[in-house]
Amino acid sequence: MDVIVFGAGSLGSLIGGLLARVHDVTLVGRDPHVETVAADGLSVDGEFDLRVAPDATTALPGDATADLAIVTVKAADTDAAAAALADCDLGSALSLQNGMGNERTLAARLDCPVLAGTCTYGALLAEPGRVTCTGVGEVTLGPPEGGESDRADDVGAAFSAAGIETTVAPDMPRRLWEKLAVNAGINATTALARVENGALVDGPGHGVASAAARETARAAQAAGVDLSPGDAVAAVERVADATAANTSSMHQDVLAERATEVDAINGYVADRADNAPVNRTLADLLRTWERARELR
Structure with a gap:
């Protein structure tokens, strides 16, 4: 699966790094972190010990394509993230953010299904190019209005394939x-x-x-x-x-x-x-x- 992680701070880098073990991942974040990742790769330590080489950039081209965009920016930056992703060709989007209402903000701008998610993995951006997993948790995802969807099942399977503890939830x-x-x-x-x-x-x-x-x-x-x-x-x-x-x-x-x-x-x-x-x-x-x- 081609995955964009928009908001590659601590959590975004951890999830993106774990996904990069089996998927094609692009991290979108800030320098000097993404500059270091682009040059030397991403190290994930703490509960994991791995090094991966995802693509990394500070800005996406307007014609970017991906099967999935994972949004991990702060809630106040959701509208800006949606604007940056609006011209991309996306199969679906998943919010793994704190706060409420992020899915509505994304859905208003994006021409793709938007999923809601929660994540209890602990993450700390230790230094540019290195993220520490401070605790293994679980990702839960599904349609924000509840119920089931094939898209949620596909995204859940992609997370599970990368070794991320994942539940696809109807509630x-x-x-x-x-x-x-x-x-x-x-x-x-x-x-x-x-x-x-x-x-x-x-x-x-x-x-x-x-x-x-x-x-x-x-x-x-x-x-x-x-x-x-x-x-x-x-x-x-x-x-x-x-x-x-x-x-x-x-x-x-x-x-x-x-x-x-x-x-x-x-x-x-x-x-x-x-x-x-x-x-x-x-x-x-x-x-x-x-x-x-x-x-x-």
Whole structure:
């Protein structure tokens, strides 16, 4: 399968690197990372030990073609990614992003089926040309509206062929909200406390993360999705334990003094739940930090 990974940061490089073991992959990202990959290949270490040689570029030609485009940019950059991919000849697209609504943004611009996905693999861009897998997880994908599709089956088979733990799921709406609950509970809490995910397994951080997850479940129910508060909290606990040594993506952003995805995660929940004081507080604190550093 010919695959474009648009947004080759930590997660995009990890998924692209694993896929490159059996597929033709093009990473689209920023220098100096993609420049190094183009010249010397991509190293994947941590839970893996491999070196692959995908194509790598900072910009796609308008006539690019691929069986699949995987979008891994930050939620705020989804529209720009869709614009860059709009003139490409694509068989399908898959969002492996944080936040909600990315699939709608892509579908509005792209003339191909758009799939929704979640990913619990841990990734850290250690240096240009090298990505570290900090934890083996699972990719789940399917139609964003739910149900089954041959395209989802084909993409799932391509991921599985590359050794990526993959589930093709007919219940993606619920899974997307559950992922949002996990991100709402873990990302902002670890970013503000400057702790790894495992610090939320118990102690005071657990209470904050659990409250954020329960609020997310209430927002999901208001949207017609059957996600109970108990299931949302259980998902946070499960992921925090499984990724205990991981630095969450939002924590990585704060450490690097980059803008976070708080608007598409905690802010999204706060705007849709009847009462979400924990998510509102977490969002406001991170927005205050961003503004102080002129990241907004």
